[in-house]
Amino acid sequence: MMTKQQAYSISAADLAARGRDQIPAELLSSTQLIYNSPAALAFNSPGARGFGVKRAGLSIPGSVMLLIGPGCCGRNTTILSAEGGYGDRFFFYVLDETDIVTGRHLYKIPRAVEEILDVLPQAPSAVVLCLTCVDALLGTDMERVCRKAEARVHLPVVPCYMYALTREGRRPPMVAVRQMVYSLLKPQPRHRREANLLGFFSPLQDDCELYGYLQQLGIQTVREIGRCRTMEDYHQLSRANFNLVLHPEARLAAQDFEKNLHIPSIELTRIYETDRLSRQYQALAQALGGTIDDRAEREATEDLVRRVGQRWHGTTVAVGEMLNGNAFELALTLARAGLTVKEIYGNVTPQDFVWIKALAALAPETKIYCNLGPSMLYYDRSTGAADLTLGADAAWYHPHSVHVTWDEDVQPFGYAGTRALFSALDRALSGRSS
Amino acid sequence: MRGLWKYISPFAPDQSGAAAVLYGLGGLVVVCDAGGCAGNICGFDEPRWFTGAPSAAFSAGLRDMDAILGRDDRLVDKLCAAAAQIAAPFAAIIGTPVPAVIATDYQALRRLAEKRLSLPVVTIETKGTERYDTGASMAYEGLCRRFARKELARQRGRLNVLGALPLDTGCTEYTFLQEFLRHRGWQDVRIFGTHGLTDYETAGAAEKNLVLAPAGLAAARYLEEAFGTPYVVAYPVLPKVEKLPHDVTGKRILIVHQQVLANEVRRHLKGADVTVATWFLLQADLAQDGDCHLQEEDDFIQLADNDRFDIIIGDEFLRRALPHFHGTFIDLPHFAVSGRCCAYD
Numbered sequence: 023m024m025t026k027q028q029a030y031s032i033s034a035a036d037l038a039a040r041g042r043d044q045i046p047a048e049l050l051s052s053t054q055l056i057y058n059s060p061a062a063l064a065f066n067s068p069g070a071r072g073f074g075v076k077r078a079g080l081s082i083p084g085s086v087m088l089l090i091g092p093g094c095c096g097r098n099t100t101i102l103s104a105e106g107g108y109g110d111r112f113f114f115y116v117l118d119e120t121d122i123v124t125g126r127h128l129y130k131i132p133r134a135v136e137e138i139l140d141v142l143p144q145a146p147s148a149v150v151l152c153l154t155c156v157d158a159l160l161g162t163d164m165e166r167v168c169r170k171a172e173a174r175v176h177l178p179v180v181p182c183y184m185y186a187l188t189r190e191g192r193r194p195p196m197v198a199v200r201q202m203v204y205s206l207l208k209p210q211p212r213h214r215r216e217a218n219l220l221g222f223f224s225p226l227q228d229d230c231e232l233y234g235y236l237q238q239l240g241i242q243t244v245r246e247i248g249r250c251r252t253m254e255d256y257h258q259l260s261r262a263n264f265n266l267v268l269h270p271e272a273r274l275a276a277q278d279f280e281k282n283l284h285i286p287s288i289e290l291t292r293i294y295e296t297d298r299l300s301r302q303y304q305a306l307a308q309a310l311g312g313t314i315d316d317r318a319e320r321e322a323t324e325d326l327v328r329r330v331g332q333r334w335h336g337t338t339v340a341v342g343e344m345l346n347g348n349a350f351e352l353a354l355t356l357a358r359a360g361l362t363v364k365e366i367y368g369n370v371t372p373q374d375f376v377w378i379k380a381l382a383a384l385a386p387e388t389k390i391y392c393n394l395g396p397s398m399l400y401y402d403r404s405t406g407a408a409d410l411t412l413g414a415d416a417a418w419y420h421p422h423s424v425h426v427t428w429d430e431d432v433q434p435f436g437y438a439g440t441r442a443l444f445s446a447l448d449r450a451l452s453g454r455s456s
Numbered sequence: 457m458r459g460l461w462k463y464i465s466p467f468a469p470d471q472s473g474a475a476a477v478l479y480g481l482g483g484l485v486v487v488c489d490a491g492g493c494a495g496n497i498c499g500f501d502e503p504r505w506f507t508g509a510p511s512a513a514f515s516a517g518l519r520d521m522d523a524i525l526g527r528d529d530r531l532v533d534k535l536c537a538a539a540a541q542i543a544a545p546f547a548a549i550i551g552t553p554v555p556a557v558i559a560t561d562y563q564a565l566r567r568l569a570e571k572r573l574s575l576p577v578v579t580i581e582t583k584g585t586e587r588y589d590t591g592a593s594m595a596y597e598g599l600c601r602r603f604a605r606k607e608l609a610r611q612r613g614r615l616n617v618l619g620a621l622p623l624d625t626g627c628t629e630y631t632f633l634q635e636f637l638r639h640r641g642w643q644d645v646r647i648f649g650t651h652g653l654t655d656y657e658t659a660g661a662a663e664k665n666l667v668l669a670p671a672g673l674a675a676a677r678y679l680e681e682a683f684g685t686p687y688v689v690a691y692p693v694l695p696k697v698e699k700l701p702h703d704v705t706g707k708r709i710l711i712v713h714q715q716v717l718a719n720e721v722r723r724h725l726k727g728a729d730v731t732v733a734t735w736f737l738l739q740a741d742l743a744q745d746g747d748c749h750l751q752e753e754d755d756f757i758q759l760a761d762n763d764r765f766d767i768i769i770g771d772e773f774l775r776r777a778l779p780h781f782h783g784t785f786i787d788l789p790h791f792a793v794s795g796r797c798c799a800y801d
Contacts, residue, residue: 027542027543030541047537051517052517052519053534053537054517054534054537054538055486055514055515055516055517055534055535055537055538056491056494056514056515056516056517057514058494058495058497058498058499058505058513058514058515059510060498060499060505060506063495063498063499091553092469092553092583092584092585093466093467093469093584093585093587094466094469094470094471094472094493094496094552094553094584094585095466095492095553095584096461096465096466097465097466097467097468097469097472097496097500097501098495098496098499098500099465099466109776112465113460113461113462114460114461114465114466115459115460115461116459116460116461116466117459117585118459118585119556119583119585121459122553122556122557122585127459130457130459133457134457134459134460137457137460137462138460138462141462154492154553155489155490155492155523155553155554155557156553156554156557158520159523159524159554159557159558160557184492185520186489186490186491186492187490187518187519187520187522187523187554188519188520189490189491189519190519191519191520396512396514396537396538396541396542397541397542399510399512399542400541400542
């Protein structure tokens with residue numbers, strides 16, 4: 023059989039013309055084998071980079087994790103433990119075939135938790151039991167196992183579902199872990215001048231204007247799980263009057279807050295375009311019955327975007343998806359600033375069409391690739407098609423370009439995020455010029 | 457407690473060993489998983505993934521309903537779609553815990569895939585519960601059985617090298633080994649995995665097989681049985697072992713590594729009382745009295761977390777489990793343990 027031996031791509035114009043209901047099969051990861059190029063590894067092995075289920079599950083301050091699964095499921099934890107400073111917080115119950123066939127491990131877990139506590143210099147705040155595809159298929163009632171373990175060790179023991187099989191379901195692993203990390207909170211009186219930010223496991227950038235705007239709206243205390251150092255800090259999260267949901271994967275966690283703690287939520291989206299940011303802040307102010315004066319922040323941001331855009335007008339860019347943002351929205355932001363977006367590597371969803379249509383009008387020739395598609399095996403990394411890459415994956419495709427990986431733990435958000443992004447691009451490109 | 461690992465992270469699993477053998481052969485390799493297993497293989501257990509030529513290794517991207525309903529036909533559909541985009545001389549399907557739990561019929565899957573692809577398909581029934589060398593052994597043997605052609609004339613001076621996997625050797629490039637072997641008279645050194653499928657197809661033509669790790673033994677035995685090719689088990693060029701004392705006479709030494717490499721290190725420790733222990737395959741005919749197989753973390757703690765040995769040679773990641781060992785610990789990286797490479801001269 024003859025093959026083309028080239029990576030599949032489609033122009034933004036052609037994709038926009040097809041519309042959200044006719045996305046080509048070559049762009050849909052659910053209908054194809056998934057290619058694990060080094061660019062796309064964070065998709066398939068999220069624990070290895072950034073916050074995957076394992077690292078995220080340890081967001082509960084002072085907690086430890088017992089991963090229950092075949093040895094292969096704990097494998098990349100080695101690097102996470104070694105480089106991430108989690109060495110003393112991970113433990114493994116390695117399932118063998120007999121465990122899987124008989125389910126005997128379920129009887130042993132409470133004792134395993136007890137043994138872990140015996141070797142720890144001080145008691146953890148909680149024990150997280152991390153389960154894998156095997157227990158998903160066995161239909162294990164891990165809530166029950168957790169209760170038994172709790173009765174034995176007199177500490178909170180909570181399940182954490184690393185069920186990769188459910189990745190495209192209603193409750194994929196990164197949604198479930200966002201629910202789990204708040205599951206130990208207990209109801210307490212709400213304080214009307216306090217709020218939580220949900221969605222990320224690490225905090226927003228310190229200079230994010232959202233903190234100031236919330237203060238303008240009378241919110242004196244803003245909490246995030248990524249800033250909780252102790253269980254005392256953590257339990258304060260249930261005092262909030264409301265939650266701001268900053269990542270769609272935290273929606274179910276927000277629903278849990280509402281149901282169990284009677285704390286309502288408002289959703290904000292991380293975007294980099296200043297006009298949409300401004301509209302979002304005005305909508306937030308309206309919802310909270312106040313006003314947000316964002317003129318100064320907006321002007322400063324637009325001024326910076328304009329200056330950087332003018333300075334690097336026409337610079338060619340490749341945008342990936344392994345970064346803090348939506349690849350298509352970021353590409354549109356850069357195109358509007360005057361940069362030339364040549365390529366985007368993404369996993370196209372119908373929701374992205376709002377950005378893709380706008381991009382098609384502005385930069386119709388932009389090529390869109392499926393990061394995970396099998397034909398990416400043939401992506402030619404030697405073309406030098408981009409001066410600049412944005413995202414760790416884009417950097418892989420263009421090794422000789424200037425790179426801004428934009429995937430740090432601290433989360434960019436709001437006008438401050440846009441300024442940080444354009445400053446980073448400016449610094450990177452200036453470095454190359456000098 | 458059996459099964460509980462408190463200090464040491466899990467080692468490279470069987471599917472990683474199988475994938476390592478298939479790396480670079482040019483086949484279309486599908487890890488039959490939901491995503492994480494393939495991610496671990498490529499992101500952690502295969503150092504060549506980042507430095508070598510791209511390899512067509514994919515995840516099947518199984519989802520819950522695929523597993524619950526046993527939708528093998530969907531996997532074959534995906535495989536055919538990929539084969540239409542990728543030129544490959546064969547396809548391979550590597551097992552993981554998901555197909556193991558749902559008892560996938562690999563033979564049926566292979567026949568189904570071969571019929572639709574018109575390509576040879578090999579299936580490697582790894583389960584994710586064994587260690588890398590078990591999977592590597594299955595892959596080596598499976599490939600030899602499937603592809604080694606009969607009726608080839610014996611080539612004098614040809615040496616096949618089995619077991620040269622980064623997981624076992626800690627290195628990704630074997631020029632030094634080829635040079636070493638050429639200097640010893642082998643004109644045609646074939647390090648399996650570095651020249652595509654051809655080495656397997658012509659495996660029966662070798663004058664001799666050299667086995668660097670237990671993972672290569674089953675294939676070597678098959679080649680001996682099928683083609684009469686003799687084999688030798690040896691590790692001709694050792695990695696650098698830092699801080700090894702010159703005089704170890706009378707010392708009690710424990711070496712923890714893959715058995716062939718460990719045996720070779722022992723050979724250099726004249727006058728010492730050396731024990732080899734391994735978490736991986738232990739061949740009785742390569743072992744000496746006192747050598748032992750480690751299954752559980754507790755086995756290792758019981759053996760070495762005391763002052764029974766003066767020196768322990770092994771991957772330093774293992775040291776965490778030995779707070780009561782007061783002797784000298786000499787680091788000898790083992791990629792399958794820590795993901796660290798070795799240095800060779």
